[in-house]
Amino acid sequence: MESNFFEKVFELTKQIPVGKVTSYGAIAKAIGSPKSARMVGWALNKSTIHNVPAHRVVNRNGLLTGKNHFANMNTMQELLENEGIIIQKNKIINFKECFWQPKFKT
DNA sequence: TACGTGACCCAGA
DNA sequence: ATCTGGGCCACGT
Secondary structure, eight states: OOOHHHHHHHHHHHTOOTTOBEEHHHHHHHHTOGGGHHHHHHHHHHHTTTTOOGGGEEOTTSBOGGGGGSSSHHHHHHHHHHHTOOEETTEETTHHHHBOOOOOOO
């Protein structure tokens, strides 16, 4: 049995549309474990460089907490800005506007 | 086998 | 408004 959690986080993250972002808690909640938001970040950390736009996943405050784990600290912000997202001081300005809620979709 | 760690979130003071 | 503490599940050593 494969790690459901890992796969779920993977799927949801890959389903994030361009120019949109989401939070770890949202993904965790979508999976069914709102309390386990920490594992979402852990899962992404395992898959940072795979084909998963982990850079579109930020914390509840819209802060790029995980940028430290990317290849380069600027990578995450650069990618998000490239998507059209406004970031300042490692924080998304129009976070609410760019927020996207993950859903289960086969 | 057991303990520690982690890209977080919520509730209380 | 800010600060502190607790909880959660899975993985690594």
